[in-house]
Amino acid sequence: MTPETTGAGSLLEVRAITKSFGGVQALNAADFACDRGEIHALLGANGAGKSTLVKILSGVMAPDSGTIFFDGQEVTFSSPADAGAQGVATVFQELSLFAHLTVAENIFIGHEPLTRLGQVSGRRMRAAARALFDRLGIDHLNPDAMLSDLSLADRQLVEIFKALSRDPRLLILDEGTSALGRTEVERLFALLRKLKAGGTSVVFISHRMAETREFVDRMSVFRNGALVGTVAAAECSDEEIVEMMLGQRVEKSFPERSPLPAGAPVLLEVERMSDGSRLRDISLRLRGGEVLGIAGLEGQGQGELLLALFGAYRRLSGRVLLHGKPAKLSKPWIAKRAGIALIPEDRKTEGLVLPMSVRENVSMATLPAYGRFGFVSLKRERQFVAQMIARLEIKVGGMEQPARSLSGGNQQKLVLAKWLATGAEVFLFYDPTRGIDVGTKRAFYELIAGLARAGKGVIVYTTETSELAGLCHRVLVMDDGQMVRSLEGRDITEPKILAASFGLGDGAKPEKVPA
Template identity: 55%
Template structure:
């Protein structure tokens, strides 16, 4: 901690962690790590997936206790037995993996644990709703209905509910672990205005985001973790993006893409959709995917990209139009039919849609191929172990043991498990929904290589990404969607970030400067 204090003179941190060590079995998650955030400061915490960021957040939030090390709040030593105790000390946290109750309302989730009570100690539901309505209006999240069920909300709106829940406790320290990862540009701007206001009030914010442009726009100082250690703390303006990445990974990373040559159309594409229609979400849409082709989906968020991927995978029972794989019509209506046709989906929300969180890493890896190992209700554990080990090696999944719960993995490694599960099926068509959301630069590179390898081996990839640079760098062509329709096709010299943004702006879009981030 000495170096941190030296940089700040005699100012006292609002929240500080010094010499934190945390082990999980044989895995050393934090190795004498330090972090200090001062009043009136927004402090970024950077690091590759698995570097220890989320473990530090969970220690500061009372989920884990450190093995050794100290935590001070306003200069006084503290320890938290649970998250409620941390919250009572004024620490509010928005976790990377959301912790909402799907079958409760927005208001009930926001005020959980601090519900107003009336006679006989019963929850005063009317006051609860009014308090949440006032909070949402103060945060300018006016489109959310306090009575709406969380299960019916989009991922972006669920993230806003999580943020409102953290702010309902009026925290002195707010921690956001990838709190912007599912938000649209306009919502990010709104959140940044809130964070700047908290800074003016003398509070502290610890901000974790893999979108470096966001951190550079917002934060005052940055601490970088690598392999469980804090390797650098410095003013944000003193480190450019290249230096941050080098500190994160301990090496240089080349991020340049090569322009992709087009894949010529064939008589029988790998996938063809004609007149695809889903209620008012997808409207008479035509699409082809060739073997060896990576096709991007662009446009503003919420224009039907996710519904298109779900429709192709078979998630909608009522589906108009026709889908063909290898020239043969396929039945739709259940994901099992999509899987049987050789279609794989890496979904929007890996925690809810892609993984079984209470189970171990190994069964999550083999779930989609379990019939291979099952005979008369018995599983051949040797074959299952061999496949899981091969998948771990192929995707470099960082885990001390495949018997650990999948929820113990970092976000990037969880995403690798989702992809590995589908690679094992031998699928020919891969549907990706924003696969690099919330993962670090190094892990992104591994995903880019895997997508390129899939195309090189004759697979077809349909990729939606909120990062336009990924679409330009990875895709042979990009289809821009507006209001459930494909309104532009960009390829060759006509494919650029500016062209994607301009095509998406035909129905109105946030500022190009923000969208480029």
């Protein structure tokens, strides 16, 4: 019995892994190898398949096909517990922590030190936590603090300590440093290098290439669910990496951008808005007829920005001006009355009431307009809804059909119809085309362009860089709650947006913008 083995250098080798979700191929015969005692970065644009690979390696999901070799043996990771037992520990992108447990309980969950009577030993657990903190030179964390009292950065540290507490042979960090400051990242990498010297391998996914590149041995670039190539970190330029990530692009067709009229009024102005954690000193201006794109890696505060403009947060500092007048957007209904519409991220829970009919969903935000004395005139409501269905070309069997039975794209149109009805001036789109088909996407682009032509202001946050490049008059790039770059006119290209998001230098050679 001789199991198939791999080269002596590789701790982990993945061959031809395939995984699809519904019709979407997340990984397509992807290969990947990581040596013993190396720090290996995984790179790729949103949707390249990195996170899916990490989930397979950590036992969260099983691949459809393909083989994994770990330490020379062919293995399967049937569950996170199984992967952990075999020596793989993962710091997940979505934190896997517990708000109501203490820091020490979070770190040692499932393998707490016990007393002789089988009870969790708080004393030994605290001591072990402090020992871990010392290894990273962290002295501000209290093992007895409740996790819910910690900042996002500290939670991320806890997540890292949690993985380290298992003394893994392979440590996977999935965007594990996005909330950490520069000094913490440096300390972390100092520790990772120590681990590496002890033979531990580290697979690292970070979008902050500029910060982390110097610490990394090799980099593997993924695109469309497959490995494009593995390169030594020291031998590859920023331009080459961006090129590998983008590859040959499929041209999508976008509606023609309407020119921004010179004297277009400023609809919305934000001055130095902060929320104390996820939004820092945000300033922006939106003019009538403008499509403003918000770019950046996922989770850099874009969602918080849109929600803040829609009045979901309280106690924000800074000013918001609507039509030049100060506005206090402290509740969603106040924002709605002020003419702001949010087409939210999750249309199924925040945008629509799925069991209710198409009619009820469309008229929900404007019911008082169809009646008198608090009663709704069904006839006027129906007229209006029919008008909307025709205008947005929503494909429905009838207006009494439940919203649940519609396709994703048509559901998204319902959300838009609801807000068009309110007569809003400013439209906030939160990743509007996620999970909808190409044809509906195209229809959606038309709608966004149409809103702009009608003089409305549109702010779009989307994870698809091509949409930003194709639709927007201006693109603001966010990183860690701040606006780090503003791109206009011919500077709005995919390589430049991507490069700015990753904190790299300009992805393309600087072009002269005609004056």
